[in-house]
Amino acid sequence: MSSVRYTLSPRGYLKIFFHAAKHPHLPVNGVLLGRKLDSISVGNGTVEITDAIPLLHHWTSLSPMMEIGLDLVTRHASEQGLEVVGYYQACDRLDDSALAPVGERVAGKIREAFGDAVAFVIDGEKIGSEEHVALIPYLPQSSSSLSSWRPYTSTPSPFSSGSIFTLTTASGSASLPALAKTLVKDHKTHQAFCDFDDHLEDVSLGE
Amino acid sequence: MSLSSALETLANYRTHNTRASQDIVEKGRLLLKSNVASKMGDDAWAFLEQLALASVDIARYDVADECLRQLLAKFPESPRVDVLSGIRMEATEPPEVVLKFYDQLLEADSSNAAIYKRRISVLVRMGKTEQAVSELCEYLDTFYSDVEGWVELAELYSSCNQYTSALQALSHALLLAPQNPFYVLQFAETAYTAEDIPLAIKMFMLTIDIADRHASEESIPSGASVRAWYGVKLCCRALSERSSLSSPSDTPLPKNLNLLDELATERVLTAYSAATGKGERLDESLC
Numbered sequence: 001m002s003s004v005r006y007t008l009s010p011r012g013y014l015k016i017f018f019h020a021a022k023h024p025h026l027p028v029n030g031v032l033l034g035r036k037l038d039s040i041s042v043g044n045g046t047v048e049i050t051d052a053i054p055l056l057h058h059w060t061s062l063s064p065m066m067e068i069g070l071d072l073v074t075r076h077a078s079e080q081g082l083e084v085v086g087y088y089q090a091c092d093r094l095d096d097s098a099l100a101p102v103g104e105r106v107a108g109k110i111r112e113a114f115g116d117a118v119a120f121v122i123d124g125e126k127i128g129s130e131e132h133v134a135l136i137p138y139l140p141q142s143s144s145s146l147s148s149w150r151p152y153t154s155t156p157s158p159f160s161s162g163s164i165f166t167l168t169t170a171s172g173s174a175s176l177p178a179l180a181k182t183l184v185k186d187h188k189t190h191q192a193f194c195d196f197d198d199h200l201e202d203v204s205l206g207e
Numbered sequence: 208m209s210l211s212s213a214l215e216t217l218a219n220y221r222t223h224n225t226r227a228s229q230d231i232v233e234k235g236r237l238l239l240k241s242n243v244a245s246k247m248g249d250d251a252w253a254f255l256e257q258l259a260l261a262s263v264d265i266a267r268y269d270v271a272d273e274c275l276r277q278l279l280a281k282f283p284e285s286p287r288v289d290v291l292s293g294i295r296m297e298a299t300e301p302p303e304v305v306l307k308f309y310d311q312l313l314e315a316d317s318s319n320a321a322i323y324k325r326r327i328s329v330l331v332r333m334g335k336t337e338q339a340v341s342e343l344c345e346y347l348d349t350f351y352s353d354v355e356g357w358v359e360l361a362e363l364y365s366s367c368n369q370y371t372s373a374l375q376a377l378s379h380a381l382l383l384a385p386q387n388p389f390y391v392l393q394f395a396e397t398a399y400t401a402e403d404i405p406l407a408i409k410m411f412m413l414t415i416d417i418a419d420r421h422a423s424e425e426s427i428p429s430g431a432s433v434r435a436w437y438g439v440k441l442c443c444r445a446l447s448e449r450s451s452l453s454s455p456s457d458t459p460l461p462k463n464l465n466l467l468d469e470l471a472t473e474r475v476l477t478a479y480s481a482a483t484g485k486g487e488r489l490d491e492s493l494c
């Protein structure tokens with residue numbers, strides 16, 4: 001297994017969370033932006049995920065708009081000095097946390113350009129929790145480009161202290177899931193949130 | 208918020224079939240408390256049904272149960288209320304129990320289409336896609352004119368990478384609702400995913416034709432046609448990259464691909480020329 005570490009920014013986490021919250025009855029997906037920091041002290045370096053770009057909620061099994069979205073995002077990322085480093089999705093079923101076949105393909109595609117790509121699936125059982133980060137990381141099994149992706153199950157569990165997956169927050173990772181929940185439940189921040197599908201319906205809406 | 212404007216918003220949601228559950232429950236609870244329902248006349252029942260559905264959606268089962276109680280008192284034997292009771296059960300009961308409930312209802316009355324559809328949706332939720340597909344096919348044999356059913360079947364096929372079967376299901380939806388650009392658009396995107404690019408480009412253009420049938424030449428593309436123009440652009444690029452081209456449906460290619468590509472570019476750009484940048488609004492509020 002790779003010993004690359006992954007950090008996720010609050011901005012990225014909240015955007016994934018809002019996207020899933022806005023369409024609870026639909027599958028949604030999007031991509032992650034960030035950069036790889038090489039460092040001698042922490043093994044093979046760190047992938048810093050700084051942002052998430054929400055793409056689809058309509059026909060997540062169909063490819064055309066995913067292709068266009070990926071194209072635009074890749075260009076946007078390089079303008080910002082970032083790369084597309086991963087993929088995320090949420091399922092319409094609460095108990096389903098498998099990376100869909102389409103997800104594997106998109107993640108595999110991202111991996112062709114960025115070797116340490118990662119995929120996150122929203123954990124429906126934990127999305128209402130105030131302590132747990134509701135994301136299950138998936139990593140490819142082998143170095144082949146058609147590799148299947150498996151959930152990361154090693155201990156310490158993802159996003160707990162000492163794990164290769166961490167959230168970057170000043171006040172400790174426990175508060176971010178609670179903040180996300182409050183923003184959705186009490187402030188309805190997710191209703192103002194748009195993805196690429198919304199943008200295609202009305203191009204004045206930004207993602 | 209005054210009660211009358213809340214009522215108006217809710218009626219508007221009903222007409223447009225908007226799933227704004229959080230908002231519906233918030234406004235609906237006020238109306239329920241102030242007992243407006245008794246003065247609404249026949250609209251009250253549609254309102255109670257709407258509120259019940261929305262409350263189940265955001266897990267306010269207490270509100271849903273109150274709505275159901277009032278509806279059951281008024282319509283004790285109604286198949287429509289039966290469906291609602293089933294949906295309420297789906298939220299908290301194990302799927303096997305709900306399936307049994309639906310089976311009993313179907314035994315008593317096998318003509319209730321909504322119950323069949325609930326049954327199928329429970330199967331989908333249990334992950335039994337194969338059984339859901341076969342039951343949905345059976346259902347569509349009887350209720351052929353259910354467009355939503357065909358679209359759902361197409362989506363189930365697509366989710367298992369069966370794009371050719373998805374196209375077949377969608378073609379029934381197109382026969383039944385030839386004027387709806389969104390079904391044509393879904394057909395086009397499915398054809399693209401199935402790698403039948405000539406068929407995809409044809410259907411993307413048909414989408415634009417239907418969506419813009421009342422538009423003048425100078426008008427700005429919006430809605431379905433922006434998406435379709437993007438699709439045309441994507442198809443043109445795919446065609447220029449590929450030397451050998453197969454179309455399982457034997458669809459001929461349009462002539463003058465280059466001109467079409469230019470037109471698509473121009474249309475997409477026009478769509479953006481009218482757009483005002485609201486883009487960074489959320490970004491600012493977030494960080």
